[in-house]
Amino acid sequence: xxxxxxxxxxxxxxxxxxxxxxxxxxxxxxxxxxxxxxxxxxxxxxxxxxxxxxxxxxxxxxxxxxxxxxxxxxxxxxxxxxxxxxxxxxxxxxxxxxxxxxxxxxxxxxxxxxxxxxxxxxxxxxxxxxxxxxxxxxxxxxxxxxxxxxxxxxxxxxxxxxxxxxxxxxxxxxxxxxxxxxxxxxxxxxxxxxxxx
Amino acid sequence: xxxxxxxxxxxxxxxxxxxxxxxxxxxxxxxxxxxxxxxxxxxxxxxxxxxxxxxxxxxxxxxxxxxxxxxxxxxxxxxxxxxxxxxxxxxxxxxxxxxxxxxxxxxxxxxxxxxxxxxxxxxxxxxxxxxxxxxxxxxxxxxxxxxxxxxxxxxxxxxxxxxxxxxxxxxxxxxxxxxxxxxxxxxxxxxxxxxxx
DNA sequence: ATTTTAAGTTAATAGTTGCTAACTGTAAAG
DNA sequence: CTTTACAGTTAGCAACTATTAACTTAAAAT
Numbered sequence: 016x017x018x019x020x021x022x023x024x025x026x027x028x029x030x031x032x033x034x035x036x037x038x039x040x041x042x043x044x045x046x047x048x049x050x051x052x053x054x055x056x057x058x059x060x061x062x063x064x065x066x067x068x069x070x071x072x073x074x075x076x077x078x079x080x081x082x083x084x085x086x087x088x089x090x091x092x093x094x095x096x097x098x099x100x101x102x103x104x105x106x107x108x109x110x111x112x113x114x115x116x117x118x119x120x121x122x123x124x125x126x127x128x129x130x131x132x133x134x135x136x137x138x139x140x141x142x143x144x145x146x147x148x149x150x151x152x153x154x155x156x157x158x159x160x161x162x163x164x165x166x167x168x169x170x171x172x173x174x175x176x177x178x179x180x181x182x183x184x185x186x187x188x189x190x191x192x193x194x195x196x197x198x199x200x201x202x203x204x205x206x207x208x209x210x211x212x
Numbered sequence: 213x214x215x216x217x218x219x220x221x222x223x224x225x226x227x228x229x230x231x232x233x234x235x236x237x238x239x240x241x242x243x244x245x246x247x248x249x250x251x252x253x254x255x256x257x258x259x260x261x262x263x264x265x266x267x268x269x270x271x272x273x274x275x276x277x278x279x280x281x282x283x284x285x286x287x288x289x290x291x292x293x294x295x296x297x298x299x300x301x302x303x304x305x306x307x308x309x310x311x312x313x314x315x316x317x318x319x320x321x322x323x324x325x326x327x328x329x330x331x332x333x334x335x336x337x338x339x340x341x342x343x344x345x346x347x348x349x350x351x352x353x354x355x356x357x358x359x360x361x362x363x364x365x366x367x368x369x370x371x372x373x374x375x376x377x378x379x380x381x382x383x384x385x386x387x388x389x390x391x392x393x394x395x396x397x398x399x400x401x402x403x404x405x406x407x408x409x
Numbered sequence: 410a411t412t413t414t415a416a417g418t419t420a421a422t423a424g425t426t427g428c429t430a431a432c433t434g435t436a437a438a439g
Numbered sequence: 440c441t442t443t444a445c446a447g448t449t450a451g452c453a454a455c456t457a458t459t460a461a462c463t464t465a466a467a468a469t
Contacts, residue, residue: 040324042239046427059447123320126383127237141384176377183376184369186323187338208405243457256417
């Protein structure tokens, strides 16, 4: 028995839907395509979800909560600023790898889909995530280990964007395996531009 | 007479198509929606293009050549390395503003569209652009003004990604006006992490 | 002055979309 | 042993998709 068979059909629909959006884009996100990946007909999907929009909501919530959880987990460890920052990025990267880069792609797709409901969920997630990162950076500035001449909120957004850029490169290079080959290298590059020295 | 009326229908179709992809995503890229923006019926589009795919090809080529042109123009100026780098980034940003961030969005959309033809054009563009940037960085390393411990190709891709990150932030924040508020600020941030000191 | 061409229209094609209704089999509940 | 709920099926709906054909009209070419 494979892992795939252990998941409920409902969960397999969510997973397949997310995979389609990430790998093929929103245009291919159709009941038929989801059904094909799950191994059921399109009509059977409606036994588990009232509409395709509801699947999207579940996808967004699932992947976003994983991402939010990662930053909260890092903050809860109560480490010194530099270590917290390092931990947050490491956690973020591991969620990114587990989900095959789903979150940035979802953000990008639904920020332009015209669906206000989807946009609002994603927008408040990004804002929240960004704010938490900015707080850590601010604390670092107060402690004098982070450059004073940078805007924490701006750098936080830059970080979010940078991760997205890595996903973009991953897709563009048609790579297999990890999205970020050397997380420690990335962190050191990032720190080089942020930290005082 | 407005500028819009001076453009040929063919050009207005290309422009409208690009706008739809950038603002609303590939899913809304339909003959009817393009026609609506241009002010003609969907059928009339086929008097100018044999298929929607051909419009996509024209869109990609148009926006990409503008982007490629910008780096070539900067290189032709034969400035010292640091100035060339600065000029390339400035040119890139101004193309980005003129086109409302079309190129990164197009790259992202069509890298996952499943259409090999579109992917190949974009892939070779990104590779080419990246290679040219890497060459400048390499020259900078040889002259001893750019950090020796960075990989030029990696940093070149990071730059492409950074621009994409800015477009992402622009969309996510539903901002109006310029995508990059202060290009000089961005350049100095970028140089802080790249240049020797 | 007539013909031809360009660029638009409406109407129709076949295929796809989200979604519903009616049906079927199977497994748990009573 | 029967009933019921679940999770699937097929068939069908209206609305949409890309594209084509037949027609109109106005301007350009002859």
